[in-house]
Amino acid sequence: MDAGPVEILISAILVIGGFFALVGSWGLARMPSLMTRLHGPTKVTTLGVGSCLIASMIYFPAMQGTYSAHELLITLFLFLTAPITANMIAKAHLHRQGRAIDPNPMDDIAEGLPPTGVGTGWATFEGQHRDPADPPR
């Protein structure tokens, strides 16, 4: 059985996946503030893990002859939960910075968030509150 092209494809995807996982964590270690640090793990590392899962998805049917849908489940779950996780961490960070609990001097938002430019404030702080002069449309 000549599996040359499949091997090359799996190896290339594996190398890309490892590289992206490393770059995401390098960004986490290297960036100055939390809002910039969020970019690395949530996007780049998710892509790296996705590449590893795609490599596994190709490897097992092509090389071992076994099929399973676990990789699809893991991929779906990771891609669904990564944005939710980032949103929760950013929210927790904003609220703690707003109350000056363990502030980071490298963070731009230490002195407060900029104005939103619309009638309402930032949604995470003033969820349902609306300005009486600006009734809901």
Added chain:
Amino acid sequence: MIEIAVLFAISCVGLAMALNLWRLARGPTTADRILALDTMTINAIALMVLMQIQQGSAVYFEAALLLAMVGFVGTVAYCKFLLRGDIIE
């Protein structure tokens, strides 16, 4: 060829986990530590997937799936605790 690629990927993910550990120890804020822990979970999933490619067996799938789910729930619980001072209100 696949063996070398898998070794390269495992080394990259291992180095990434070391960087995450550094950020986890360094901080400086609590949200940074939560983010580092969440990234370590995702890297552990990648390590498990790579290990089963290296060994040619599919025994780590359930562990990777469980780690994906429990890691997400744990991160959300940490954030909820930071936000509200309580997890289940």
